[in-house]
Amino acid sequence: QVFPFTKKDAADFIEVIIKQSFKLLIAYYLLSNAAMLFKMFVSPVLQSGLRMGEMIQDGDLLQRAKNLNTPDTSIGGDYFNVTYANGNTLFAQIENYLSALQAQMSYMQAIGTSLFCVGSKQIVISFTDISLKLGFRMMFLGGILCVFGFLISIVFAYYFLDAILQLGLLGLMMPLMIAGWPFKITSKYATTGLNFLLNSFFIFFFTGFVISVNLVLVDQSISMSNQLETSALDGSTGFGAIVKAMNDQNISDLDRATDIGGVGFLLLAFASLFGFKFMEQVQPLASKLSSGAISGMASQIGTMGASTLKGMAQKA
DSSP states (O other): OOSOSSOOOHHHHHHHHHHHHHHHHHHHHHHHTHHHHIIIIIHHHHHHHHHHHHHTSOTTTOOOOOOOOOOGGGTOSSGGGOBOTTSOBHHHHHHHHHHHHHHHHHHHHHHHHHHHHHHHHHHHHOOSHHHHHHHHHHHHHHHHHHHHHHHHHHHHHHHHHHHHHHHHHHHHHHHHHHHHTTSTTTHHHHHHHHHHHHHHHHHHHHHHHHHHHHHHHHHHHHHHHOOSOGGGGTTOOTHHHHHHHHHTTOHHHHHHHTOOHHHHHHHHHHHHHHHHHHHTTHHHHHHHHTTOOOOSHHHHHHHHHHHHHHHHHHHO
């Protein structure tokens, strides 16, 4: 500013100096109080994404997940792992959220494996036409539910890993991003860091949303295809009717609950394929809303894993 090539008034010099000094003071304050930055901004944003992902899930199909209560002594409670008023840290909340989502996916897998087991048992104990038809129908339906639940759990793992890796990059680069923010030539890196945070926020939210949609989609496809009166099984259809019949060990009710017909199996296959394709949209949706934070290792791994599983499903 001492020897500019163009003529400037004193007011221009003062304006530039005041703006730059203000930015430098903010950057210095944030770097000097890093724990406060995580506690007041970073962690609340992530906590909101986790909470939104939990609340958007369907209440009727919501399965209770084990509260892990991760001990804070092993990982500390500063910076990223801020302790909130409820006594939980961010790390513990992420693990509990992950456990809740896995409980939703394992619910469908548990129904599928149980149906496969019951169906094979029906074939073994009796070779009548009715038992064979019932057994193969249960095994086929259980196989679809189990395989679909397993596929979305694999794809989900890659996209969740993507969000966690972005948080790691954010924590690693945040000091440099804050230090570069006051200067025009490096200010774009601060924007990139904000996009990292928003991208992780939206991935947390959309994973809970998409998994809930997939569960409801499959449940409704079974309910709509069910060739029974809703009063026959105390008003329960879909997953509820199957679970109730298996818990009561009532083969006749289980027969009616799984009797979805040929059109029902086609509808279930369509719902599974649509749900699997919808799972692939977690990262694009999050990137769209956060201005495309990153297209790095985790995103490529997630896309590669989803493409591989998609090819396997299409061949099957």
